[in-house]
Amino acid sequence: MNKLASSRPKTIDLINASLPKRHLSEKLFRSIGLISIMMGLMFLFMLFYGIVSKGYTAFQQTFIQLEINFDEQLLDPGGTRHRDVLSTADYSGLVKASLSKMFPDVADRNEKRLLYSLVSTGATYQLRKMVMDKPALIGQTQLVWVPADDEVDMLIKGHVIRDVPETERRLRDVQISWLDQLEVKEKLALKLNTAFFTNGDSREPELAGIWGALMGSIYTLIVTLILSFPMGVATAIYLEEFAPQNKWTDLIEVNINNLAAVPSIIFGLLGLAVFINFMSFPRSAPLVGGLVLAFMTLPTIIIASRGALKSVPPSIREAALGVGASAMQTVYFHVLPLAIPGILTGTIIGMARALGETAPLLMIGMVAFIVNIPSNIFDPATVLPVQIFLWADSPERAFVERTSAAIMVLLGFLFVMNALAIILRKKFERRW
Template sequence: MNKLPSDKPVAIDLVNASLAKRHTSEKLFQRIGLLSLLMGLTFLFIIFFSIISKGYTAFQQTFIQLEIDFTTQLLGTEATSDPEIRSSADYGGLVKKSMREMFPEADGRQEKRLLYELVSSGAAYQLRDMVMDDPALIGQTRQVWVPAGDDVDMFNKGHMKRELPEAQRRLRDMQITWLDRLQAEEKIALKFNTAFFTSGDSREPELAGIRGALMGSLLTLTVTLMLSFPVGVATAVYLEEFASKNRWTDFIEVNINNLAAVPSIVFGLLGLAVFINFMSVPRSAPLVGGLVLTLMTLPTIIIASRAALKSVPPSIREAALGVGASKMQTVLFHVLPLALPGMLTGTIIGMAQALGETAPLLMIGMVAFIVDVPSSVFDPATVLPVQIFLWADSPERAFVERTSAAIMVLLAVLIAMNTLAVMLRKKFERRW
């Protein structure tokens, strides 16, 4: 090693001595980062695998084929001419009669009860809808596929093991024997579960669907978008283009940034106090839900819109002003069109965040059990995240797969919204 006359090492020698240590530290840091990435992807894969493995079976439903005799003795002699009689007829009796004819050996009261449990209570409503739509069915005999009960559905999908002792499963040995006979006669099958997408909530898992929650989410997000986008963009334009830089505007900017970090349940409490208790807005309605989510998403939209405005080069403003455009004309016809793609991206991200919120909506009553599909922003409604919350708290095994399936639908919508935001940004983004 070269030494100075004072026997002290030169700087290059000190650098070379520490170079190997630095390279080792860099490789260790890279490996730690790679390990963190792999751990994150692994946990993400586990979450998705768990949700999909539990939820994909909800898109199929077990159906049983029954021979239904739409006899006038049960439906009423005037059923063809009187809609009220057709609507109130004993359709459940038709289902029970068909089941007794298929299994005449079930003669005791307990055995008949077990037999009737094989078919869902929704079968009677299905027959009623068929007769209401086509009165000519009365007096005819038809082969009809009706939904099976939730326990039968779980057994047919393999979620309930027949090897278990009878006391440890919800289906009795006699019921499994009947199901085996239906299987041998090809009168039981798995079909696409259209009710999951076309029905509202229900106490019966085999009848429960997400249409009401999807419609509630759509109405709530519509209210949120109609309020938050114009207000957020107008606020961003004023603060960025017209407002003077003083303590007042600094105070507003600080508070907007702070509101973006406020827990969402605080907005729910605010909505409960102001919109429901003070303004008497209908409880559990998409209108009040949209108002609450508007307060929550406004900071996100304002911050994204201001960033989009800042990305427009000053030369655009200077050129417009140089040819005689006013300040307002410059902003409306030159700056705003160039910043609009970034504003739309921020708005879509804010809407996706609002779609996945649950806590603020629980505070304003959107956790209620809603069977009917809402048709306006004033009707009682729930949203998809809250519907998932309600189903996750249900004890029936069939609700587990419906909870996971609803999560899959929610994730698909969120991924679609974020994909749309990325596509809009790439399509309209301009680099200066």
């Protein structure tokens, strides 16, 4: 009997024998986790590097300095200085006259057309604005920096290779020689592209900006916040603090959780069917976009708010009720202030998600080409993600950098909103 017992392996021996294998499995698991994290960071770095490397040049624009003679015979032959006359004057003639003066040897009609195409059509609008703002310029001569054409801009920034055969690029050899002469005379320079931040959309890449889409996003988010925040918090308070536990409450909770997982395009179809087709709200308006995004954001705010309310210790409620506070006073003065950090965090995250949505807004017509800057929630508008979608589909090479730059701006807003959520939680959070 003793021999049989002694021949059996002891438990400690079995454990010791299995330790190397367990340690190896643990090291393997940790190595796989570390490799996964490193790969994720590598792909994230590649993504950001690709966006930044393509988009940072959009924050600069190539300008050409022209000596503009604001000729009265071209702008206001009658000398009336009437705004209607000044607004319809031949400002393109001023640009052509300046270029012809700089390159007097260009006499051929086709060469003149190539010469004039070096300057963006936005130069005429710039000169028009200058004269409309200050009619006293008429009759004077001034040096003015005007935007260059997008193909010139791409060449100066190095996105177009000048050494390839002429048939493989849009700029002709003679145009490149003119640009070289301008560069030698220091009349060609890269400057801050303020138009990218102040203009609306445009068919011309050098004139396209994000301000219209940004204002559309701001108006849309304002409508979304006004509708979803109070409704979501009120719903969460009722379900968590006052609603009886029965099958109807359970049904509501299940549907709220399901709505949080519904694809966003479904909310776009809802907005198209109800707000536009049935209620005849204006298409492409931030009002409709805000209504759609409010429905999409509402489940997220409700779930986050309920989680924040649950995190408040029951002793807070019991203490308030014990000193004679009503149920409403307990929630309003004691529970809600302690839950506010979590509620705000959930709301900001929900709004950040709404800021990056595209699919539901495409369904309600916010994909339209909008040039004018919206001034209220009823004006036609687009939003930043849809603007990125439109530019990404444009064939011009200059829109590639505009697309990446707009993505950088959008990511910047998302980072700010998420950082704000973290700061608010850290500032107001209480540990129990």
